[in-house]
Amino acid sequence: MGYKHDYDKILTRLTMILARLNDGESLSVKELSEEFNVSSKTIQRDFNERLSAFHIYQDKRKWKMQDGFSIEKTKSLQEQLVLDIIEKITEGIGGKFATTSHKLLSKIKNEDFNPIYTKLNIEDISDKFNEIQVIEKAIKDKTELECSYENEREGVFKATIQPLKIVNYEGFWYLVAFRDERIQKYYIKTLSNIQPTTQTFETDDEIEELLENSINIWFKADIEPFKVRIYADKIATKYFKRRALPTQTIETLSQDGTMEFNVKITDEMEIIPIIKYWIPHLRVLEPEWINDIIDEELKIYFNNRELNSDRS
Structure with missing residues (x-):
């Protein structure tokens, strides 16, 4: 939390200094x-490094904005923040992707200080760049691909596919x-x-809508979406109000801070991992058969836990 507080203070200070310079003030x-x-050293670093991308200069120990130059405060600061956020997202991906994107963003930003911090667990696929380029071109040109694919059920097999989208779910590509x-x-x-x-x-455009409404x-x-009704206690309610699931609609919102909401899904595994993650703060109200699946898996978990305890 200390780092976040420091970044907040730095961002506030830089924004205020930049706004005053833009208003024509001379600052010491x-x-x-x-x-x-x-410290004076910190302020000097603000001018020499953190604000170096802007048209400022020092005259007789006073820092000023160059004559005839001004910035659109809201637009420029928002754009700067967007670039900072993009940079931190690409750092989360890592590998060659992060290195290349940092070089490109540096050309746009012209500074290294970034007050944004993100924690994203995104899979590094920089070793697949050549293959991804082939896939991207096929998607754009709408041409088929020949490839090999491996899974646990069928082993390795060859397939001819029509690529539609490269997607990332929960950090995996x-x-x-x-x-x-x-x-x-x-x-x-x-x-x-x-190949x-x-x-x-x-x-057609159906794939866009399908992906937009998917949870994972x-x-x-090829399945008609069905409704799942969920109860959230006040702890979970805060989260699901801030970050709603795709197709989520609130049915009731109680004064005690709890709510009931609906989600449309096409497979039970779209919602079961979420319910498990939030136990005991979420509960499926209907359909009951989803609760049966969760109950059975929890029984297996606790039985295995007891067996391991007995062995130890």
Whole structure:
């Protein structure tokens, strides 16, 4: 929490200094250090490093904005924050992707200080860059791909697919594609021997809506969505009001801070992991058969736990 507090203070200080410079004020390092209760060295670093991307200069120990130059405060600061956030997201991906994106963003931002911190567990797929380029081109050109794919049930097999979208769910990368007239999902790291073809295919916009309404990679394209009604206690309610699930609609919101809400899904595994994660703060009200699945899996968990305790 200390780092977050420091970043908040730095961002506030820089924003105030920049706004005053933009208003035509001449600012001294000594006065600013006393005003913000930081060292003169810190303020000097603000001007020399953190605000170096803006048209400012020092004249007789006073910092000023260059004549004839002004910034649109809201727009410029918002754009700067967006770039900072994008940079931190790409750092979460790691590998070659993060290195390359940092170089590109540095050309735009022209500074290294970033007051934003994010914690994202996104899979590094920089070792798949060449294959992903082939996939991207096929998606844009709407041409089929020949590839090999491996899964636990079928082992390694060859397939001809019609690639639709590269997607990321819960930090993992997948390719959504048509195969045998059905939408399939492929974990990108298990795709190999990807070869482009000249065979074209047609598609429609339904895939966009399907992905928009999906919660995770378990979605089904050929299943009619069904409704799940969920009870949330006041702890879970705060979260699901802030970050609603796709297709989530609130049914009742009680004065005690609890709520009941509905979610439309196409597969029970879209919602079961979420319910398990939030136990005991979420409870499925209907359909009952989803509760039966959760109850059975919890029984298995506790039985295995007891067995392991007896062995030890």
